[in-house]
Amino acid sequence: MYTPARAKEDRKRKGSTSPFQIQTDLLLATGVKSCNLKKSKLHQSSITTFMSENIEPNTSYEYLETTMSDTEPQISDNPESSTPLSSTPVPDEAFTRTLNAVTLELSRAFRTPEVQNAIRPMITLILREEIDKFTAPLRKEINDLKYEISSVTLQLNGMLNERCDDLEQYGRRNCIRISGIAETPNEVVENKVIEVLKKVIPAITPSDIENSHRVGKPIMGNPKKVIVRLSSYKTKVIIMRGKKVVNSAEDPIYINEDLTRYRAHIFKHTRKSFKSNLINGCWTRDGKIFIRERKPDGTDGSIKRILSIVQIPGYKPTPEELLHFNLSQNIQSEPEATAV
Template identity: 35%
Template structure:
């Protein structure tokens, strides 16, 4: 090898060694002795010739540090998060997830639960309508019937004869041929006579019989005459009578006609037809408390 060639080779080796020594900091970093105070920045950086981000988290004093991947600009940069920073991130995630969950639940309610509620409301309204139709049909089947109450019950009695006797007491003449059938209603009672159900052959006879109620009251008859109402309408009429007796209620009078129930709140006012219990709420009826 010539003298010039050897000199050039030695110069290249010297330059590479100098560049290598200047680019690598061989001073070891003691990460365990590093101390951080609250006055310092929330992010601290440690420089090391080896990629410490591949190591497990290290304990820095009383704080647990998280080591992230190296920054593109510096392959040996490590980000340190304090405990309160981690807690702040966790709280922020909780709020974010809570809002997202609430949004998902609200969407589910609107898309799935609400249609079910609407269908349930529709079905309830349909049931109420069908029950009303059934009650109306049941009441119509009793169109020619009346109830005679407070008549002494005898072992060998004839209920047709009792009905004819009550009619004569009120000034109405009827014959056995006007009566389709009659009988006591329900099981025998100890201290109270059962009502007598009378079904007439024609609606006209039943209508004429209902007209003698006023004459019976004037003559102080022991008999009481009422229409044969369904259970629902009978209870509704009973609530109307309770309102009439209540001094706090505006109901002045109540009666039935052809199975329908009416009330009056003014002496010369119009009569009001009552179809359901809800119609009585405005007059003082409380569905949760019986009025005495």
């Protein structure tokens, strides 16, 4: 440590033992060590002038040395033997003036670009750490709220889509789709439909059909499908129960319920699962899709209603499909359901 005694020896070697000069060197050394600057940056002349104006000329160096050494805190390796802060001697007026001089010069030094550039990274790091401590809980809370909002949004969107799909399916309650009816030029679709449905209901008349027309495009040379809107729901139920008599090896015609695009997509994959012998049966009733599970020994299992494509045995869902399914309801067992 740069003490008054050391400062006095340095001045003796340089040819000057002025108390003010020695004390100035001591203050400069303290400021240089604190700020890591050159002495020229601390305005030595300003401290010398200040001390000359505020310290009496008859003040001896021994007085200043005694004051500085008495008030300088002693650091001990033993914490128990350290002098409490309250027992530190109060500096006298001369020391206070000297300390004020150092404080003034340090405040001037901190205004220089060199000092500001030197301490800016350290202050930035400290402020950043304190800001991070303060904002970390807020960021966590914001992220939790974002996740909760996203989950709620997905649930609401799923519920809204289900409700819209239910309403659309209800609008198709009296509709059926017939595939396999051959197309001919200038055909009357209604007459062909009545001819097919008479195999199920011989007494059917044109008044039982509100509307019928072809939809879609021909697939692999097959004719377009025909949508038929029946005048009553009871007529539709009778047709769906006896639809198997329509199909024949010579003229394959299939009658199915008119499903929404979403439910038709699900039913398509259930039929693939049935063809792969993963389930023992699949069908629809009033727009609802059912499967009969297959036991390990190949016998019939329980009947399940399929609400999502994720539930189909053998189907490999995408992560997005799994997410939407986890936010919705699981498979519902309906043991009372029977095949149509």
